[in-house]
Amino acid sequence: MMAPDRIWNTQAQSRARRLARAAEALGKSGIGLRGKQVAADDTVKLLTAVLECGDRVCLEGNNQKQADFLARALTQLDPAQVHDLHMVQSVLALPEHLDLFENGIASKLDFSFSGPQSARLAKMVSAGRIQIGAIHTYLELFARYFVDLTPRISLVCAQAADAQGNLFTGPNTEDTPAIVEATAFKGGIVIAQVNEMLDHLPRVDIPGDWVNFVILAPKPNVIEPLFTRDPAQISEIQVLMAMMAIKGLYAEYGVQRLNHGIGFDTAAIELLLPTYAESLGLKGKICQHWALNPHPALIPAIEAGWVQSIHSFGSELGMENYVSARSDVFFTGADGSLRSNRAMSQAAGHYACDMFIGSTLQIDLNGHSSTATAGRIAGFGGAPNMGADARGRRHASPAWLKAGAQARQGRGGVHAMPRGQKLVVQIVETFREHMQPAFVETLDAWKLAEQAKMEIPPVMIYGDDVTHILTEEGIANLLLCRTDEEREQAIRGVAGYTPVGLARDKRMVENLRDRGIIRRAEDLGIDKRQATRSLLAARNMRDLVRASGGLYNPPKRFRNW
Amino acid sequence: MEHLKFDFAGEHAPQNFKAILVGVVGSGNLEVLMEPGADPAHCTISITTSARGFGPIWEAVAQNFHSQHQLAGVAISINDMGATPAVVSLRLDQAAASLSFTAGPAL
Amino acid sequence: MKLSFSELSARERVAHLLDAGSFTEILGPAERVVSPHLAQLGVPFSFDDGVVIGNGTLWGSKVLIAAQEGEFMGGGVGEVHGAKLVGILRRAVSTRPAAVLVLAESGGVRLHEANAGLIAVSEVMRALLDVRAAGIPVVMLIGGANGCFGGMGLIARCADHIVMSDAARMSMSGPEVIESSHGVEEYDSRDRSLVWRTTGGKHRFLMGDCDRLVEDDMGAFRAAAAALLGDSKALTLEGLLAEHAMLAKRIECFGDCHDALEIWQRLGVEHAEQVTDMESDQMQNLLSDNAMEAA
């Protein structure tokens, strides 16, 4: 039976109350509210007026752009008035993101990635200053914005706004649409910081009636060039591994649709497309469609006509003019600039790509891999979305079908049904810096789970999703392994001189090699002595600028000429 | 810093060669000096490395190199600044590749 | 096919700079003339102590050559390294080559043997000036990614000629050192563009601190070095008085500038803001003959 006096629009009423409080508070300041625009000096006043204790707040912390001004303002609230906020945000990048908890303003956190703040986060968790709900993948967190983690207040970041509150996010749209949509349509309040107020926006990325307040920030928002890899730092070993990837995987499976990780290993692959891959006659046969940020390292391949389309999670500083001038390849607005969208690109990477290839810090004997290390709670961002077989996928492609066939070959029962599989490749040197082995008996993730009292160890890519492990010693094709023992020896067989690698069963490894489960450079017909940096289509940042015809404008920290 | 020395009995003696140097003693890199050795039937590998405690790995790398090339009458000296085994193997192979044999394995 | 100077090791640079096969090394790695000090400090030595010296020919002319390895100890000058440089320079006085070519890539004095390095740098300077006094040109070729700093920056400016690429830098103190002593506002060492604008080949070329600006290409360095063979500039009172007047005028004209860009503008470079992205061949005729006068 329905209670007769139940009120069904409490959220809308709450929003109305909060907006009324804001109007009153800002009215008293003498500057007031001009349309939706709030003076920067009144930000703390505005936040105090609209927030209530225990609110779920989404503070736009992206992989790249940061609502840094709003983050700072939030830390200035009086914890006696506003406390126990529940923060939901994809990335904890700024010190302010944690100051909130230290200051007693927030107490609970749901997030995806905390790269630069991971050590401090771990300390604060063990000191009981932060209660973590869960660590998500990006797509998973966005999904929960629409289920049970819907923000009451969202603090977002855009390039420009007009008087109506329409937002122009510029090339770095990133998370903004997902956040605003979840908030605006569920009784929430959206506050945006912008770098400029314009009469006419170049384009509208977020409609004004989804936005409640706009603040012109005193300084442009913080944004990091996270995907720029200086080719000067690519080693000969990485060139060798890139050659093996191209010949042993890309060509082998005919991979046309893919996502790359952000390390130097994959940058090396990008830079070998117009040289080594071209020499193998692979142009047009691989690497035409990408879910990828505008990686500067891909410029030579794009210029050489390798790439048909790239959809991006976010942009990359310095790539603005280049992207605009290559609108056949990138997704751009009528204004010419990139339209990125992290949620859409994560979905694209998960469902529409045949391969993910990226690096990791540790791989165990089951092929589970993780970047988690003791003393740091970092999360994985989007890698698990890319690096997981899309179980819901139903369309076929040659690469997907071939991987699926290898996994199912000779198996009956439930595995007899024809089905494809995503290629999920971990590319690692057997030793990282300071001779840290990439192959381990036990992932540090277990220790971290114990330290931080997590319910499950933080695994980036589960072993049963990993199809290949590529090291300088060779490629292990886990699709072809039929027993746990084979799988273990296949992994040991490419683990080089790490303790895991040295403990291999040599006879069994040779047997796996005979069966093509392990393939060495020489098995692929690759002469290691050819693996020199001269194969790279660009050997430094300046070469990338040259390749772009001067359109790429790298940030000054990369301009060593 | 650590000094290591390995000695293997080998089969293939390169013909009258002069000292060969490959690589550079830089961070994560090493230099490999290959010279005619005193013992015509052996290959020695002497290593000075900045990193301590990796003896077993060096031994495995050296052994692997030797089992592939079976050099004799060769003295190899290495100065290492924290190179990974992959880089060490690469430099050893590069040095061996510049040897010539009148009879012996095709490298 | 172009061959990047900065990508190569010192030994490879020597091989590609000189006539093919003409190089004979002196105190090569097999002689093991190494630093005894590094081992004491637990640091591996290098068989050539980070500098390759010897003789060879360039376009058929006899030359002496020295090349520093920037990857080993940052090209730092230690006791043996410095003594090898002194030796090759003194050898020039007796053997009279068409030039001594110094491929400098160094952060200056090697800290691990700092006292010896400091004295050695001055010994190299004196030996170099002896070579000049003997009428033999000393040509500095600066193209390595680590640049030419500290004591080597001083040595470079004692030579007859300097050839640089715009990938290279030449100066005295590293930007990190300046930043750590006077703060990031004084000199932001992470702003590579600023660092290169301040000390890189282009600025040095526009100011006349290097004589030739070439591409980061062995062939270009080789051609530039060859063109300078036998071109000795005697160090005279008149010469130093002129140098002195020029240096004083430089302070007068540019001493109040805070950025290379201002200097280039004052020198009358059109579109000075585009200079950093220019290729070396576009740089050759940017200045009028009396640019400094005009400034």
Place this chain on the structure above:
Amino acid sequence: MNWQTLVQSLFGDAHTIERKGDVLSGTAQLPGQQGQILAVVGTTDHAPIGVETALAQAKVILDTVQKHPGRAILLLVDTQGQRLRHRDELLCINRYMAHMGCCVDLARRSGHRVIALVYDQALSGGFITSGLMADTCHALPEAEIRVMRLPAMSRVTKISEDVLEALSLSNPVFAPGVENYVAMGGIASLWRGDLQSGLLAALADGNITDQRAVLGAERGGRKLSNAVTQRVLAA
């Protein structure tokens, strides 16, 4: 020792040495050598050597060469090294300092005896193109000569201070200290007590070639330098 005390004990009142900024310059009458005049140039107050300081010193030397052929020159060294400023780098400070070094060299080659004295401290770059370019360089026993202090060196080289400290007792090659520079031949002698006799002895030594590596070998502080150079010459 401050420069006034130094100058007083070297020349009494028979000098015109003045300080302008950090730069000292003037002339002095040699003790006991009736009529013989010495040009004096140097720095004080641990001067950082910037473009102006280098140029001012070079000017004194050039003037001496131009107007007073043969007049001996005394360089007084007290410097914290090169000036660490962006502006100096922009102006190519190494060219200014090298110019100073070349002027000293020219003076020597033109028949001027050039003697240097480290009377307070001498650090890295500032020292190379002044004191170390003289015919001979001397020091007061209480002077300090170094490139870098051990704690800083420990940070840069990542070698523990204890190790550096212990090694510095047996090896003069890296640790600060005027004795180390004597042992390595970089400092020809220490002037103790009667400074005038130190100066006169230095001026009387007629050798104009660079003997520091030989001296370093003889004194045992720098065993390899001269031997290596000789091997290059003999090759």
